[in-house]
Amino acid sequence: MLTSCDPAISDVLEGETNVVEDQTNTGTTPPEPENSNVGLYLTTSNQSELFRLQTESLPLANNNSNFSISVDSDVTYQEMDGFGYTLTGGSALHLNNMGASQRADLLNELFNPEEGIGLSYLRVSIGASDLDAEPFSYDDLPVGQTEDLNLDHFSIAKDQENLTPILKEILAINPDIKILGSPWSAPSWMKTSNSTIGGSLRPQYYSVYANYFVKYIQAYQSEGITIDAITVQNEPLHDGNNPSMYMEANDMATFVKNHLGPTFAAENTQTKIIVWDHNADVTSYPISIFNDPAANQYIDGSAFHLYGGSINELSQVHDAHPDKNLYFTEQWVSSDGEFAGDLAWHTREVIIGATRNWCKNALQWNLVSNSQLEPHTPGGCTQCLGAITVDGNTVTRNVGYYIMAHASKFVRPGSVRIGSNYDADLPNVAFETPEGKIVVIVLNNSAVNKPFNILTSEESISTSLAAGAVGTYVW
Known part of the structure; x- marks a missing residue:
């Protein structure tokens, strides 16, 4: 039986204490119930x-x-890979701005399964997400240059300011944590919009963009950070975010089967390729890609969010292609929400619903925000509440923290539903x-x-x- 709870895991508020009621036999002298070790x-x-x-x-x-x-x-x-959040650029910024000892205590609480809640899976953006201070890619060009076919300007320098240092501290606590990379956009010069917002990947740059993924994985590996998997595109049918990029299913299939998959194979890149990474209401998108044998051979599975559709629709993908893995990679908590409703909805739909529908992981959106819900790009999310709020060295645990803790501490990687x-x-x-x-x-x-x-x-x-x-x- 579990006999203690580290007070660092749970800040109990004043209020009525809920107790578990014994169910006893009726009779004039009820027997004392026998207790369990649960x-x-x-x-x-x-x-x-x-x-x-x-x-x-x-x-x-x-x-x-x-x-x-x-x-x-x-x-x-399914066997579980883990539970966690996205470590956005903004999340890393706030953590990196903490004092060293305070940050060490918080990261230990978050990622140590014995002393904390044992988060075991992180998603990061490849380049900027909308929760960075500004949009950027790893190959943004100087004024006057229109393309960089050899990716000579490729650099993860912006990530090295906050993101990779925090990831290294996390890996020191949990060397086995899995990391998933997702791009919000290709470099603007590769896109039909010539902008960080919207537009599609120009076909003439498919091979260059495949090499961009390889260089990203290799650059992170040189930092001692293994990227376990990538999704081809975050929310490929939502082209209004900043950054964002539009990609139809047939275009994703073409990119994977003719460029990304063969490039990974040629470079002996072991990172998994995951498609879709968008809502549950368009299961036809990943299924159509899996139905293409030339693309199918390179793909590990599909990823989902739940801003549209029913969580139960994910099982349609498993039923159509039971050899392909499913992942649940994002769900935001609004700063306008209320604790009780968010606790119930996210536990029911994400922790319980996603895993009952074959997902190997369950991730909420941003790990950390500050009380001003910054940074975000122009046009990025202005109401995305982190699992924790960090202002300087002051830490507040929000509802997303408790939602995830109920699974992450005990359902360790390798657990089976x-x-x-x-x-x-x-x-x-x-x-x-x-x-x-x-x-x-x-x-x-x-x-x-x-x-x-x-x-x-x-x-x-x-x-x-x-x-x-x-x-x-x-x-």
């Missing part, structure tokens, strides 16, 4: 409990008529860790307190969650 980490919608290990022991399951979540470790699904029955009032997902532990994440999606049971082949328990509460149960 630990419960709890976050409540009123913030009285914030990812706090409950000290009251959970009773073994008793004879009752409450709904039961039946966990079956003999039914297995296992069978569990779903209920609209008690959405849940179950995993078996590499050490053989069972982890079950449950949301009370109703407006009332919900007693229920969790049945496993080991210890079964009776428990309850307050309305809107999230519990991670660890065997």
Whole structure:
């Protein structure tokens, strides 16, 4: 049984404490319930409990008529790569501006699985995202030069100001963390718009852009940073962001099969190629690329966001091509949101929904913002709330921190999703860790307190969650 909770993980606010109710047999002298060795980490919608290990022991399951979540470790699904966020340029800036000791403490809390919440997967932008102070690529040209076919001006110098130093400090804490790179745009001179905003990749630069990816991966490797995977284009059907680039499915297939894939093969680049990286409502995009055998051979899988469509639509991609992996790579939390609603929605749709629909990871959007929600590019997101807010050395943990902590600390890389029955009032997902532990994440999606049971082949328990509460149960 888990016996302690590092106070650095959870700042508990004043308020009513949620307790787990025992379900006891009726009778004149009820017997004392037998207790289990199951630990419960709890976050409540009123913030009285914030990812706090409950000290009251959970009773073994008793004879009752409450709904039961039946966990079956003999039914297995995908192996997990990890949970985390995007380390944007702005996130790295705020972290790098902290004092060295304060930053070290915060990074340890975020990335150490024993002493903190154990984030295990990061996404970074290839060049700028809209949460950098200004748009840039790794091959921006001096005035008067119109192309750079040999990429002689290629440089990751802007990343070396904040991003790569922070990544190195993270890797010192967790050398096995996986890093995914995603471009918001190719260099402007390669695009039909000649701008950081919109436009498509000119076909005459397909091979040059493939080499651009290789140079990026090699430049990061020279810094001691391995890029595990890349997506070909962030949100390829959204060309209004700054930066952004438009890319139809047939163009992405052509780029991958004739240029990026062969270039990776020729250079012996082991970085995975992932397509789509946009919303759940256009599953036809990645499926059409997978249907092209010449492109298919180079592609590991597809990535999704949930700004459109249903999370359950992701299983259509798995069903069409079960040999291809799925990833959930972005979902923002708005600064205008409220804790209870965001806790429930993101836990239900991202932590539970994405993993129940075959995703090997689950990532929220930006890891860090400041209280002014800066920096951002002109036209970039002005309401993107980080998982944590950092102002100087002052750190505030926001709802996105607790959403991710419920999975990242216990569902370690190599864990396998296992069978569990779903209920609209008690959405849940179950995993078996590499050490053989069972982890079950449950949301009370109703407006009332919900007693229920969790049945496993080991210890079964009776428990309850307050309305809107999230519990991670660890065997």
